[in-house]
Amino acid sequence: MDELVRQVAEKVGISEDKARVAVEMVVDFLKQKLPAPLAAHVDTALGAAAPAIANLDVGSLASSIGGLFGKK
Numbered sequence: 001m002d003e004l005v006r007q008v009a010e011k012v013g014i015s016e017d018k019a020r021v022a023v024e025m026v027v028d029f030l031k032q033k034l035p036a037p038l039a040a041h042v043d044t045a046l047g048a049a050a051p052a053i054a055n056l057d058v059g060s061l062a063s064s065i066g067g068l069f070g071k072k
Helices: 002-012 016-033 042-048 058-068
Strands: none
Touching: 002 016, 016 042
């Protein structure tokens, strides 16, 4: 998850502390919304997904996440 935090901080232009809060909030949200068997693997998946994070389109991700919270 540390790599995700660094990528978000860099691509969005915020501090790592703020990025960590945002990432943890999204991860907690996903854990609450996913079925229990999947939610149990979120942290593991984030650790395993670190190499793919470099290609993350944060702008699209932010728009999608905003949609989850009712923003357009």
